[in-house]
Amino acid sequence: MNAELDQYPPVDNPGSPLPELEVEGHRSEGRFEHVLRAGHFAVTSEIAPPDSADAEQVYERARLFDGVCDAINATDGSGANCHMSSVAVCALLSHVGYSPILQISCRDKNRIAIQGDVLGAAAMGVCNVLALSGDDVSAGDHPEAKPVFDLDSVSLLTTIKTMRDESRFLSGRKLDKAPRVFAGSTINPFVPPVESRVRQLHKKINAGAEFIQTQYCFDMPVMREMMQRAVDMGLTEKAYILAGVGTLASAKTARWLRSNVPGVHIPDEIIARLEGAKNQKAEGQKICVELMQQCKEIEGISGVHVMAYRQEQFVAQMVEESGVLDGRRAWAPSDL
Amino acid sequence: MYRLRRFATRHARAYEVVYNASSPLILRLLRGLNKVFGTRLDTPITWLEAKAKGALFDCQMCGNCVLSSTGMTCPMNCPKTIRNGPCGGVRANGNCEVKPDMKCVWVEAWSGSQRMKHSQEIELVQFAPNHQHKGSSAWIRLSKENAQAKLKSSSSSEAQQ
Numbered sequence: 001m002n003a004e005l006d007q008y009p010p011v012d013n014p015g016s017p018l019p020e021l022e023v024e025g026h027r028s029e030g031r032f033e034h035v036l037r038a039g040h041f042a043v044t045s046e047i048a049p050p051d052s053a054d055a056e057q058v059y060e061r062a063r064l065f066d067g068v069c070d071a072i073n074a075t076d077g078s079g080a081n082c083h084m085s086s087v088a089v090c091a092l093l094s095h096v097g098y099s100p101i102l103q104i105s106c107r108d109k110n111r112i113a114i115q116g117d118v119l120g121a122a123a124m125g126v127c128n129v130l131a132l133s134g135d136d137v138s139a140g141d142h143p144e145a146k147p148v149f150d151l152d153s154v155s156l157l158t159t160i161k162t163m164r165d166e167s168r169f170l171s172g173r174k175l176d177k178a179p180r181v182f183a184g185s186t187i188n189p190f191v192p193p194v195e196s197r198v199r200q201l202h203k204k205i206n207a208g209a210e211f212i213q214t215q216y217c218f219d220m221p222v223m224r225e226m227m228q229r230a231v232d233m234g235l236t237e238k239a240y241i242l243a244g245v246g247t248l249a250s251a252k253t254a255r256w257l258r259s260n261v262p263g264v265h266i267p268d269e270i271i272a273r274l275e276g277a278k279n280q281k282a283e284g285q286k287i288c289v290e291l292m293q294q295c296k297e298i299e300g301i302s303g304v305h306v307m308a309y310r311q312e313q314f315v316a317q318m319v320e321e322s323g324v325l326d327g328r329r330a331w332a333p334s335d336l
Numbered sequence: 337m338y339r340l341r342r343f344a345t346r347h348a349r350a351y352e353v354v355y356n357a358s359s360p361l362i363l364r365l366l367r368g369l370n371k372v373f374g375t376r377l378d379t380p381i382t383w384l385e386a387k388a389k390g391a392l393f394d395c396q397m398c399g400n401c402v403l404s405s406t407g408m409t410c411p412m413n414c415p416k417t418i419r420n421g422p423c424g425g426v427r428a429n430g431n432c433e434v435k436p437d438m439k440c441v442w443v444e445a446w447s448g449s450q451r452m453k454h455s456q457e458i459e460l461v462q463f464a465p466n467h468q469h470k471g472s473s474a475w476i477r478l479s480k481e482n483a484q485a486k487l488k489s490s491s492s493s494e495a496q497q
Contacts, residue, residue, distance in 0.1 A: 133424070134416075135425065147415075149416045152417075152420050152421070153418075155420065155462075192428075196443075196446040203420060203459055203461060207461050263426060263427075
């Protein structure tokens with residue numbers, strides 16, 4: 001592992017980027033990309049943006065991850081429910097020095113709005129962007145809304161790459177300053193058949209994804225198989241793969257997630273294990289810790305993305321227990 | 337015509353052969369018609385294309401046809417109109433997250449492409465469609481583009497001579 005990163009003292013000015021490491025191909029000035037390129041096992045988590053116009057609520061939620069998360073995803077109307085915008089959350093977080101990942105969903109904005117958001121976010125110090133298709137409007141609290149889906153996640157990656165590398169809009173109009181962002185996307189390793197997943201991963205990497213956060217991984221054998229194929233194809237040299245892990249509050253929640261949230265696959269053994277436990281919540285956390293440790297052992301996995309909706313307060317404890325950070329403390333503004 | 341659409345995916349190889357054989361003929365015919373009649377036949381041709389491709393593929397007339405690169409499955413039938421799918425929401429049985437009774441368009445597309453000779457075409461990145469072409473005929477547009485390309489190549493070869 002690379003100890004180079006740890007030699008850098010925390011920055012004096014909140015939000016100012018770390019000096020770039022002597023590694024080729026940095027896309028952004030962000031800390032998240034740094035950590036990955038330095039060879040550290042990265043941990044990310046996500047904030048559910050508040051249903052509020054209060055900035056303090058954003059900071060309260062971010063502080064829960066101090067010391068254990070290298071980057072924080074700000075979800076963009078997740079589950080097609082309305083919340084504070086991801087651009088605003090990322091701007092608030094960048095302002096005090098956090099390293100947020102701006103999620104952009106194609107559901108609500110067309111290419112004009114999205115390109116404007118990428119520029120605006122980069123101007124406010126956002127260094128990471130995650131391209132998503134987005135849940136359909138029918139899944140959320142405004143099912144009567146008009147779904148946009150002008151782009152899809154792969155077209156969105158192409159768009160970001162065009163803006164960053166060619167310094168122009170899709171229309172060809174030149175940018176005075178290109179947005180320096182590290183672009184990523186998601187993959188669901190559990191959509192059958194596995195072969196098509198790896199090829200979809202390849203397609204996203206070709207379109208410009210340099211980090212991938214996966215859907216919840218509870219089914220380790222399937223995950224291992226997909227990763228093996230990805231390693232064989234050399235994909236893990238082109239993009240950093242962060243495995244999505246999560247904590248389940250109870251067997252009932254697991255069943256609900258499995259049948260109501262599209263794309264979530266939870267094996268029966270996990271549910272049986274939760275059901276057999278005296279304290280289901282503690283067992284769910286224990287499973288999450290074990291999943292993180294198992295993911296770290298898989299060749300080609302560069303980090304974990306912890307999704308703990310409504311259990312965010314346990315993330316720090318779980319990450320510390322798992323030991324995946326190897327004693328490293330992820331930098332947070334509170335370190336200043 | 338959901339059943340016909342699924343039939344197309346299952347027989348993607350046969351469709352590919354027919355498509356490869358017929359599309360140059362259709363395009364040549366359209367060029368000929370354009371020479372004789374100008375744009376007067378555009379409306380009936382567009383109508384014919386909509387009916388034919390509508391019946392066979394549930395074509396949505398996006399005007400940016402990519403059927404041959406998507407396993408003979410029209411991606412515009414995806415509720416999210418994803419051109420590089422599938423999304424992350426596919427159900428364990430391979431059905432759509434938005435329409436639980438429909439097979440995911442992209443699961444179909446991948447299986448269709450596996451039956452085709454040019455199966456690797458599905459791996460090409462398809463940029464989002466040009467919405468200005470919605471409702472117009474992809475055939476006519478392609479035949480015009482081909483004619484222009486021909487004109488260009490012939491004029492450049494003349495210049496070389």
